[in-house]
Amino acid sequence: MNPRAIGTIGLAAVVVGTALYGERITTPEVKPGPVRITYWEKWTGFEGDAMRAVVDAFNKKQSEVFVELLTVSGIQDKTLLATSGGNPPDVAGLYGPNVAQYADSRAILPLDEFCAEAGLSRDSYIPCYWDIGFYKGHVWALPSTPASTALHYNKKMLREAGYDPDRPPRTFEELDAMAAKMTVREGGRKDGRIVRSGFLPNEPGWWNWSWGSFFGGKLWDGESKITVDTPEYIRAYKWIRSYSEKYGAGDLQNFRSGFGNFSSPQNAFMSEKVAMLIQGVWMYNFISQFAPKLEWGAAPFPYPADRPDLERSTLVDLDVLVIPKGAKHPKEAFKFIRYVQSQEGMELLCLGQRKHSPLATSSAEFYAKHPNPYIKLFTELAKSKNSISPPQLGIWPEYEAELNNAFDEVYLMKKTPEEAVAYVKARMQPILDDYLLKQRLREEAEKR
Template sequence: MKKKTWFGLWCLLLSIMVAGCSGGSGSTAEPGKTSGEEPDQPAAADAVELSFWYGWTGPEAEALEKLIAKWNEAHPEIQVKGLSQSDYQKQLTAITGGNPPDVASQFGQNVVPWGLRGAMMPLDDYIAKDGVDLDDFVPAALSTSQHEGATYAIPTAMHVSMLFYNKDILKEAGYDGPPETLGELKEYIQALSIVEDGGRLSRLGLWPGMDAYTFSYAYGGSFYDEAAKQVTPDHEGIQSAIKLSKEIWDQYGSDNLDRFSSGLGQYMSAQNPFFSGKYAMTVDGEWLPTFIKQFAPDLNYGIAPIPYDENHPERKNPGNVTTSVFYIPKGAKHPDASWAFIKWMTEPEQMAEFTAAIGNLPTRTSAFASPLYENVPGFKEFLDYSASENLKSFPATSFTNEYMTEFSAQVDAILRGTVSIEEGLANVKEKIQPLVK
């Protein structure tokens, strides 16, 4: 897969997150048939029927359908019909058109923008009535669904990144283990990269357009000052993260990096650059060990925390959290029944069953100890990491998507030298600050 800049890497990460959350082969039901048309048991004569639109497809949809069937068997009074619908824009169209599903899934970054537009029902009354323990949720995951005291969705799965490293390549270079600090990371990248005559790259220690969100948090960065109502893309920590990427990028040059990236293999294949040894290290999510098992079972690799700022050891185990959520659309015909289903789906037992099946992380800490995760590749490291107090999520605001899009575009321009770091981040602030309400 061709990856030229950090923005390209971020898009790749997002696309793989979608793959990890959504699969890739369409609905598991027969054409024209939804999952609930043939329940295992007859529905009660006066049963409430819920329509449930979700974004997962393929094997992930199959795992979800098993839980839907389990619910339907145990709750004849509320029957759920699932429909794999990965076009999330259709959800918004249905909601604004007054014909929404009763329950739906969504990505966490869309929750607050949609909630503030009135597309999602606040769930706080239901949460209080049923005594749902919000303290059981990973704070960074829950924050993607909340804004100014209102909770618009319940996160059911989350995603974080860690550092993957090729043990054999590191050993050949004289390293016994992965880099622990950001200073060491820079040293490792230089030592593990191979530059041929004329600047041609044959291996990179780590792609220099690194995840700017994750590494901004590693440097203590913050994207928004809630008290001052100010966007802060020029925060010192964010600038430090971009400077690190820029220094490494400039060491090799855009032309050489473009030439190198043009020859890289597809992500979901044995030619994945990390699997094939083109990358000595990579930053990726909890789904990667499953892909390694499938495409590169003999790869000798390790999983390590994201390196931290050596000047601030209190920032160890940093990370950026994204989520998948369940919510009740505005105008849902049976909101009480919809909530009952969401509450059940996000209880620890069902959450563990679903996330273990699709290779995603649970958002409830009480689910971490489930034995269902024991056979999921790489999950011990990721579950341990999920308990870190230094995991953050991008600020949940009405302008989250616009902010992330502009920030990514400007980081791209900074790395390629079109604008300076100061100019690029000033451009972000100039464009996004007027959106703050």
């Protein structure tokens, strides 16, 4: 054989070998023994560790099911892609607001029968968390870890501004006044750049869509109407705009672009650039990791002074467990989900992630072991009648994008609150109509 032929055969062998190797990587191994199910988890770091500990405990406790945990980023999009691609995991750890879209797309299985069999019902949970997974008369998702949010404030900065460090603002009016006093410009000049701020409506900016709810607004009427153009929402956007008017949109942008990464000591709150902000129960972890010396406190987020009925408003957020349609082992998948719903599993998980438990009752030991000094506050807030969670709408991803954009445009003074709100309404109402119509046609077709 000539060298060229040998070379060709060698190259062909390399290519074939690579193809086979690639196949092996992308094909899940099949091993004898317990049923292996895959679970997609979104968290990394210590939050991921906590979930892994629960998975390990479950795997050790019984021998019928073996759960393999995989970390997946952008989980809400990836799970939808995988389900439509016909290759979903057995259990996916989604975000609560995904439930409606997934259920409407028939991308997840209803869990009613499983729940009835296992004796799980609304009474087992703090109601707002059960409700997030309950949609159109069916249970679609059960909690993994919950969160509620509260005002986090820097005691030292309050003290330096002449306030009682243990008396954080209770109303939006107090919040704005205290924020103004705590905002510092370079050299104390009026035209100096902002070096420190009391409060910013867009820090951390993860829930820019939600301010209207803090003023008592509702995003839709629960049936067919987008209700973002109500006075409550306009008021919220006016409040947002008042910050740009007071401090200058450009100055605020400049200031904010100097903030470091959230998960770093340069985080705006932890580096004492912002004195007060809305944050979730997890904030404690980051503070203890990056700024252990920070003097901070947590309290219910303020409410508008003329709306005392909105006291103790709190955003509630939930990570949920679902079984995607097309999962190979739904029964075994639920066994794992059931374990996470047990007090043992849930407290192991929530203690690891240093959150509160979504179950109706928590053990005394749980609170005793919990390092977050405000943990009871967060549990209590979750039980508040003014809990805020994203609406159960299949078009929520689009609606949220629209609300966030409206926030940007008002904050950057590109639109007035009235214009922005009218725009969102004008855009979303036809999309909702279209969606509901198609949904109804499909449901009728399915019945036939």
